[in-house]
Amino acid sequence: MALTREEIEKYLSLESEKIKGPDAVCEQMIRHWVEIMEDENPLYSDEEYAKNSEYGGIIAPPMQVQAYTMQPVWPKTEREPSPMERFIKCLRDEGYTSIVATHQGQEYFAPLRLGDEISYTITVDQVSDEKQTSRGPGYFVTFLWTYYNQKDELVCKQSFTILAYNAGA
Template sequence: MSLTHAILKEHVGVDSERIIGPDAVCTQMIRHWCEVMEDTNPLYQDEEFAAQSKHGGIIAPPTQVQVYTMTPLWPKVERPATPQELIVKLLADHGYTSIVATGQEQEYFAPIKPGDQISYTISVKEVSPQKKTARGPGYFVTFLYAYVNQHDEKVCDQTFTILAYNAISKEGGDKE
């Protein structure tokens, strides 16, 4: 069976089960992040300053949200495949084995604080029709990560877009 845009669209809007991050938000990881990024925002490290803010204490840089949910490389964690993993495998099974990231955006809703336990669901937000690109024919796929804290309060939505393409074939065009 050949791959069509309609087959790929069947994956849009299906949420993964909730994936709980392995690490709670902590001041040590915030410090490391700020050191590497050379970020001097006092909300992230100055206890006295942060206590006087509307947050009432230290918060983590919002761009750090994904750090607390990254699956450890070892030991291997067993869990059901996510919609992202399933569609990437489907594409690869049909020759679209090369992937390049093309975009990422984050929208923040609430601060993350030391002690917070961040979890997320992931879904396929949208899939383009097959496109003819300089790299070969391929599909742009956008994923939506919805991050929440332990109180089920949404802290961030992140979109991540890839181009999955067939680097061997330089022929393009929609297969529908």
């Protein structure tokens, strides 16, 4: 059964409280990223090069921002569910229990510096009308993560779109 536009509107543009990431930007996580991605950018690993750059020191790859905010799997972090989590629960309760990611984008505003502590908010940004897809009826839902450093400077905006669908319909 399709959600009404009125039900969907209850979730749109709601922004979560700021959620602080558990890890500060650090050389070890940068090293792991650089190794696995085989990224040779000296700004991420060459202290002397980075010190003489416009940044004045080592920075983290910007696309790594989400890694610093991922909550531990164990022990489970207790907090209020975000608008995204509440909306996904609403979709599941209505039978849209299957999810596939369809798009992600990031826009960067400030570098990630060693020692930065990253926090973020989540917003339900856009929800399509119900679409009939080859997977079943569903909704394309775009969430917006907004990342900040400890100085409350905007670091990154990340959009993430999913298709939440009813595979059994």
